[in-house]
Amino acid sequence: MSQTKTTASANTEFPNRVFSGVQPSGAMTLGNYLGAIRNFVRLQDEMDCIYCVVDLHAVTVWQDPAELANQTREITAAYLASGIDPKRSIIFNQSMVSAHAELGWLFSCVARMGWMSRMTQFKDKAGKNREQVSLGLFAYPALMAADILAYQATHVPVGDDQKQHLELTRDIATKFNYDFCGEDQPGYFPITEPIIQGAATRVMSLRDGTKKMSKSDASDMSRINLTDDADAIALKIRKAKTDPLELPGLEALSEDQQGFGDALRAERPEAANLLGIYAALSSRPIADVVGEKAGQPFAAFKKDLTELALAEIGPIGAEMQRLMNDKAAVDAVLADGAERARAIAEPILRGAYDRVGFLKP
Ligand code: AQP
Secondary structure, three states: OOOOOOOOOOOOOOOEEEEEEEOOOOOOOOHHHHHHHHHHHHOOOOOOOOEEHHHHHHHHOOOOHHHHHHHHHHHHHHHHHHHOOOOOEEEHHHHHOHHHHHHHHHHHHHOOOOHOOOHHHHHHHHHHOOOOOHHHHHHHHHHOOOOHHHHOOEEEEEEHHHHHHHHHHHHHHHHHHHHHHHOOOOOOOOOOOEEEEOOOOOOOOOOOOOOOOOOOOOOHHHHEEEEHHHHHHHHHHHOOOOOOOOOHHHHHHHEOOOOEOHHHHHHHHHHHHHHHHHHHHOOHHHHHHHHHOOOOHHHHHHHHHHHHHHHHHHHHHHHHHHHHHHHHHHHHHHHHHHHHHHHHHHHHHHHHHHHOOOOOO
């Protein structure tokens, strides 16, 4: 996909504004970093940005209360260490701004059961255990729509796995506008544009190239955490699952040369995944990397990949460690961000309440 400047929003009546978030459900992974955070950093040069640590989302599955506060600080530290500037951008944790939960309720009343039932992430996470998962896990996309629209955000950088939730956000905004704004154009909420960019919008598990790399995967060997030390990163890449063949050549690319054809992803998912990670880490087009590495054995390629990963992630992990030893500084960033976030979200929430017809005190 293109790395070029983000296109202007179709929502010309709304000022361009970015919102996105990460759940404090574990250590941040290379998937979160390449799929989302690198775009968060880049977008600061283009628009006003709001980056949230979405703790209300994290508790849709069990989180140990003794760990959650530190997990929240760790995601904040990852934001800062990756290059998000708390002076330019707003960084805060979701539970500090009540407008998210309030608008989330309103959107639970706007979204339809049929829409929510089609969400593949719910189906994946609930698996065969549907009767036992929380109601919050089912309602998750309505809260996500509230996160975004509480700021009338026009752009949302995410990994590929969040595409369907973003479409639902657009549906919720469209229905709210239709139900409560009548002929008033452009309506109260913008129709948000997803930004899904980079060579690794869907980083897969190092143990199974058909499964997404996830913070909450039971196997630590399935993912690279930003906090992993050099030995752990080297070991995980060395042990990453591959296949018995050599690396593929340019024939493996799709016709437009932007990524892999479906055949390679289906037949050699691990090769496609590692090459995608390499391209993203080196900020080079996939075609360049495939052309250079064609026919190499995996062992040599993995050494190069380890060097690249260490060069990019090593300094971020070290800075995260430093920040985690200064909890007061991290908490101060979140408190300042929450105040700035509230100042934007509260009037927008009140405007939505007015349109719905809630009586004011
Ligand atoms: N594997 C991935 N490849 C590319 N992008 C990814 N993202 C997550 N995993 C990958 C993107 O990271 C952002 C934050 O994700 P999240 O914390 O909100 O939740 P998630 O998508 O459910 O990520 P995880 O790591 O899989 O968390 P758990 O295990 O708690 O569910 C999003 O923009 C996401 O697209």
